[in-house]
Amino acid sequence: MVWGWAVASIFILFVGMSMAELGSAAPTSGGLYFWTHSFSSPRCRNLLSWIVGYTNTIGSVSGVASIDWGCAVQVMAAASIGSGQTFVPTNAQIFGVYACILVTHVFICSLATKILARLQTVYIFLNLILCFAVIIALPVATPKEFRNTASFALGNFTNLDGWPNGYAFILSFLAPLWTICGFDCSVHISEEASNAATAVPWAIVTSIGVAGVLGWAINMSLAFCMGTDIDGLLDSPIGQPMAQIFFNSFGQNATLALWSFVVLVQYMMGSSMLLGASRQTFAFARDGALPFSGWLYRMNGYTKTPVNTVIYVAILSLLLGLLGLAGPSATNAIFSMSIISLYVAYAIPIAARFVFKNDFKPGPFNLGRFSMPVATISVLWMLFMSVVFLFPSLPQTDVADMNYTVVVMGGTLILSLAWYYCPKYGGVHWFTGPVKNIGSKEWDKGSSSTSGKQDKDSIAAKRHAEAELGGEKSDC
Numbered sequence: 001m002v003w004g005w006a007v008a009s010i011f012i013l014f015v016g017m018s019m020a021e022l023g024s025a026a027p028t029s030g031g032l033y034f035w036t037h038s039f040s041s042p043r044c045r046n047l048l049s050w051i052v053g054y055t056n057t058i059g060s061v062s063g064v065a066s067i068d069w070g071c072a073v074q075v076m077a078a079a080s081i082g083s084g085q086t087f088v089p090t091n092a093q094i095f096g097v098y099a100c101i102l103v104t105h106v107f108i109c110s111l112a113t114k115i116l117a118r119l120q121t122v123y124i125f126l127n128l129i130l131c132f133a134v135i136i137a138l139p140v141a142t143p144k145e146f147r148n149t150a151s152f153a154l155g156n157f158t159n160l161d162g163w164p165n166g167y168a169f170i171l172s173f174l175a176p177l178w179t180i181c182g183f184d185c186s187v188h189i190s191e192e193a194s195n196a197a198t199a200v201p202w203a204i205v206t207s208i209g210v211a212g213v214l215g216w217a218i219n220m221s222l223a224f225c226m227g228t229d230i231d232g233l234l235d236s237p238i239g240q241p242m243a244q245i246f247f248n249s250f251g252q253n254a255t256l257a258l259w260s261f262v263v264l265v266q267y268m269m270g271s272s273m274l275l276g277a278s279r280q281t282f283a284f285a286r287d288g289a290l291p292f293s294g295w296l297y298r299m300n301g302y303t304k305t306p307v308n309t310v311i312y313v314a315i316l317s318l319l320l321g322l323l324g325l326a327g328p329s330a331t332n333a334i335f336s337m338s339i340i341s342l343y344v345a346y347a348i349p350i351a352a353r354f355v356f357k358n359d360f361k362p363g364p365f366n367l368g369r370f371s372m373p374v375a376t377i378s379v380l381w382m383l384f385m386s387v388v389f390l391f392p393s394l395p396q397t398d399v400a401d402m403n404y405t406v407v408v409m410g411g412t413l414i415l416s417l418a419w420y421y422c423p424k425y426g427g428v429h430w431f432t433g434p435v436k437n438i439g440s441k442e443w444d445k446g447s448s449s450t451s452g453k454q455d456k457d458s459i460a461a462k463r464h465a466e467a468e469l470g471g472e473k474s475d476c
C-alpha cells in the first residue's frame with residue numbers, strides 16, 4: 001500500500017511529463033486523438049486515430065462505471081455503519097444503487113452543467129479537507145490498540161492472494177494507477193486557457209505531483225492507524241476497509257459524518273466523469289466513427305447539451321456495471337479496464353512522436369535530450385501495466401473470479417477493428433481522422449489535406465455546435 005503507491009506515482013509522473021511535452025507543443029482540445037493523427041505516418045494515421053478514439057471512449061465509459069460503482073459501494077457502507085454493522089448488501093442491491101446514481105448523473109449532466117461548473121471549486125476544497133482529515137485527524141483520534149509501529153506500517157508485507165510476492169506487490173499499483181489517471185483532461189480544455197502552451201503541461205505535472213504526495217500521505221496515515229488485523233478489515237461487514245478503519249478510530253457517528261463527505265465527493269467526481277466522457281464521445285461521434293454517430297452527434301435544442309451522448313455513455317456504463325453482479329473480482333475488471341484503455345490511448349501518441357517521421361516542434365515545456373528516454377520509460381511502463389492488469393486478481397480462477405478486462409476490452413477492440421476493416425461500409429473507406437482544429441500548428445500539414453475532403457459548411461456547423469459546448473468543457 002505505502003511503497004506500491006510511491007513507486008507507481010513516480011512512473012505515472014514520467015507518463016505525465018511525456019504527455020505534458022505534447023500538450024505544450026500542441027495544446028488543442030482534440031488531445032490524444034488529434035496528436036496521434038498528426039504525428040503518425042499517412043499510411044496508418046487513420047487506423048491509429050481510430051484505435052485511440054475507441055480506447056479513449058472505452059476508458060471514459062469504464063471510468064464512469066468504476067467511479068459510480070465505487071460510490072454505490074460507499075453508500076452501502078454508510079448503510080452498514082448506520083445499522084450497527086448488521087446490514088450486509090447483496091451485489092444486486094449495490095447494482096440497484098449504482099443504477100440510481102447513474103440516472104441522477106444523466107439528469108445532472110444534461111441539465112445542470114452550469115451549476116456543476118460552479119460547484120467544481122467547492123468540492124475541490126471538500127476533497128482537500130477530506131485528505132487532511134485523514135492525514136491529520138485520523139492519527140489523532142486512533143485509540144492505542146489500533147496504532148501501528150513504524151516497522152509494521154512501513155515494513156510488514158502480507159500476501160493474501162497466493163500470487164508470488166513480487167507480483168502481489170505489483171498488483172498494489174492498481175490503487176495509484178486508478179486514482180491518478182485521466183490527466184489528459186487538462187488538454188481538452190486547452191483552447192479555453194490563456195497561455196495554454198505553458199499552463200497545460202504544468203497543470204498535468206503538478207496535478208500528478210499533488211495527487212501522488214497527498215495520496216502517499218493518506219496511505220501512510222492509514223497504515224499507521226489500521227491495526228494489524230488485515231483479514232478482519234477486508235472481511236468486515238461494512239464492506240469497505242477504509243470505512244472500517246475510520247469506524248475503529250472515530251466511532252460510529254463521526255465516521256458517518258466523515259463518510260457522507262466521502263460519498264458526496266465521489267458522487268461529484270462521477271458526474272464530472274460522465275460529463276467529460278459524454279463530451280469526448282460527442283467529439284469522436286463528430287468524425288462518424290462510433291455506432292449511431294448520426295444520432296450521437298446532435299445537440300438537444302432545449303437543454304443545449306449533447307443529451308444523446310450522455311444517455312449513450314450511461315447505458316454503456318450500466319451494462320458494464322452488470323459485471324458487478326458477478327462479484328468483486330469482476331468489479332476489479334471495470335477498474336483495471338479504465339486504466340488499460342486510457343494507457344493504450346496515451347501510449348500511442350507518445351510513441352508515435354518518436355516512431356514516425358514528423359516535424360514535431362517542442363513547446364515551452366520540453367525535456368530536451370531527456371524527452372526520448374522519458375517517453376521510452378513511460379511507454380514501457382504503460383505496456384507493462386496493461387499486461388499485468390489483464391491477469392486475474394487471484395491465481396485460481398473460476399467464472400466469478402476470472403478477469404473480465406480481457407473479455408470486454410478485447411471484445412470491444414476486435415469489434416471496432418472489424419468495423420474499421422468491414423468491406424464497403426468500414427471506416428477504412430471513409431474515416432479521415434479528426435476534423436481539423438482551428439489554429440493548429442504548422443507541422444500539422446498532413447491533416448489539412450485529409451480534412452479538405454470535408455464539406456466546409458459542415459465543418460463550420462460542427463464548430464458552431466462545439467462552441468456551444470464551450471461553457472461546459474472546462475468542468476473536466
Ligand SMILES: *[C@@H]1O[C@H](CO)[C@@H](O)[C@H](O)[C@H]1NC(C)=O
Nearest residue numbers: 152155156157158228229230
Ligand atoms: C505482518 O503482520 C502480521 C500481523 O501482525 C504478522 O502476522 C506477520 O508475521 C507480519 N509479517 C512480517 C513480514 O513482518
